[in-house]
Amino acid sequence: MEGSEGSQPVGLKFEGPRAPSENEWPLVINFLTKSLRPGNKWSMLDEYPTSLARSQAHNMRVIIEDGNVIAHAVFKPIILKTPMGVFKVAAIGSVVTADDYRNQGHSTRIIESCLHAARQADCDFAILWTDLFDFYRRLGFELAGGEVSIAIDRDVSTSTAFTFNDSNRVAADAILRVFNQHSVASHRTLEDVRAMLAIPNTRVSTAWDQTGKLVAYAVEGKGADLDGYIHEWGGSNEALLSLLTHMRKLQKRDLRLMAPAHAQNLIATLKATGCAEHRGYLGMIKILKTDSIFAKVHRFAKSQGINDLILTESFTGDRAPVKFEFGRGSSRYSTDSETDLLRLVFGPEKPSTQHKFDGPTADALDKVLPLRLWIWGWDSV
Numbered sequence: 001m002e003g004s005e006g007s008q009p010v011g012l013k014f015e016g017p018r019a020p021s022e023n024e025w026p027l028v029i030n031f032l033t034k035s036l037r038p039g040n041k042w043s044m045l046d047e048y049p050t051s052l053a054r055s056q057a058h059n060m061r062v063i064i065e066d067g068n069v070i071a072h073a074v075f076k077p078i079i080l081k082t083p084m085g086v087f088k089v090a091a092i093g094s095v096v097t098a099d100d101y102r103n104q105g106h107s108t109r110i111i112e113s114c115l116h117a118a119r120q121a122d123c124d125f126a127i128l129w130t131d132l133f134d135f136y137r138r139l140g141f142e143l144a145g146g147e148v149s150i151a152i153d154r155d156v157s158t159s160t161a162f163t164f165n166d167s168n169r170v171a172a173d174a175i176l177r178v179f180n181q182h183s184v185a186s187h188r189t190l191e192d193v194r195a196m197l198a199i200p201n202t203r204v205s206t207a208w209d210q211t212g213k214l215v216a217y218a219v220e221g222k223g224a225d226l227d228g229y230i231h232e233w234g235g236s237n238e239a240l241l242s243l244l245t246h247m248r249k250l251q252k253r254d255l256r257l258m259a260p261a262h263a264q265n266l267i268a269t270l271k272a273t274g275c276a277e278h279r280g281y282l283g284m285i286k287i288l289k290t291d292s293i294f295a296k297v298h299r300f301a302k303s304q305g306i307n308d309l310i311l312t313e314s315f316t317g318d319r320a321p322v323k324f325e326f327g328r329g330s331s332r333y334s335t336d337s338e339t340d341l342l343r344l345v346f347g348p349e350k351p352s353t354q355h356k357f358d359g360p361t362a363d364a365l366d367k368v369l370p371l372r373l374w375i376w377g378w379d380s381v
Ligand SMILES: CC(C)(COP(=O)(O)OP(=O)(O)OC[C@H]1O[C@@H](n2cnc3c(N)ncnc32)[C@H](O)[C@@H]1OP(=O)(O)O)[C@@H](O)C(=O)NCCC(=O)NCCS
Pocket: 001, 071, 095, 096, 097, 098, 101, 102, 103, 104, 105, 106, 107, 108, 109, 129, 130, 131, 132, 134, 135
C-alpha cells in the first residue's frame, strides 16, 4: 500500500493483526458495541458472552491505530461431539472494520490471522454466518452443511401431559442435561449455559412432566438476531411439540424452528401436521485440517463395515494439493476443487446426488457422508 506524498506509508501505522492485551479488551468490546449495535441497550459482550469474554481475548484479532481499535474478528473454538467423532470447530464472528478504514484489506488480514491461529489450535474446520458470500469466498469459504427451518404456524400437538414455564430463571443443570442428549452437540459448561440464559432478547420456555422433571426446552431470539426463530431446543419429540404449541399461543405469533437435517423424526412429524419446511445451508465453511477430517471419516466408515472407502489428498513436490480422491475399492473419483470436497463431506446433498458413482460406491458414500453437523444457535458467534 502506498501513502500519499509526505505521509507515512499506510502499512506502517497499523499494529496487528494480533490478539488484544487484557488492558485493551474493554476497548475491543466498546468498538464492537459502537460499530455493530449502535443505539442498543446492551453491549456485544452481553450478546456473545462466551466468545467475547475477557478470557477469550487470545482468540480475538484486532488492528490498532494510535491506540484505537479499527478492525476486529474473533474465533471461538467449539468442541463438537458427533456420531463420527469429536471435531474441533472454529466459529468466526464479530467481523468488522471501522467505516473510514474499509477496503484496505484489514478484515482479510484479520480473518487470515484467525484461520492461522485456528489451525495452530488444531481446529478441523472454520464456520461463519453471513450474507457477504463473495467476500468470504475469496478467503476460501463456501456455503455447506444443511439447515432445515420449519414454520410453526399451527398447533402441532394436542397433548396435555406437560406443564410449561416461560422464564429464563431455570436451572442451568436441567437444561444442560437435556442438551447433552443431542447426538450432535458442543461441549458446554454450566457457566456457559448460565451466561447464555442471560443473553438479552433470549426467551426460554420449558416443559415439565408430572413428576416435576424438565423434559424439553426451547429458546427463541438472541440479542439483535433470531427474533421469532427457535434456534435451540431439546427433549423428547412429544414434549417438544407440546412446548412449541404452547410458545406460539403465548407469543401470539407464528415461529420458525431451526433444525439439523438429521432430526428426521421431528421434521417428519411437523411436516405431517402441515408445517412447511425450508432447506438451506448451515453456514460458510472452510476445511482447515483435511487429514484429521479424513481420518475421522475413515474410522466411521470402518465402524459401518466399509473398509475400502477412499478419501485422500495428493500433493505435488511443494506440498500444494493437486487433487482429492474419493470412492471405494477400485472406483476412484478425483477433483481439484475444494468446494467439491467441502460439499462431499458437509453436504447438504447426499454424495450420490452430487456425482455419478457406481452402485456400491454410492451406497458406501451415502452411508457415511455428509457428516452430521449442527451448531446450536447459542453457540453461533
Ligand atoms: C465486511 C467488512 C468486515 C469488510 O472489511 P474490510 O476491512 O473493508 O475488508 P477488506 O478490505 O479486507 O475487503 C473488502 C473489499 O476490499 C477489497 N480489498 C482487499 N484488500 C484491499 C486492499 N489492500 N486495498 C483495497 N481494497 C482491498 C476486497 O477485494 C474486498 O472487495 P470486494 O467487495 O470485492 O469483496 C466491512 O465492510 C464491515 O465492517 N462491514 C460491516 C460489518 C459486517 O457486515 N461484518 C461482516 C459480518 S459477517
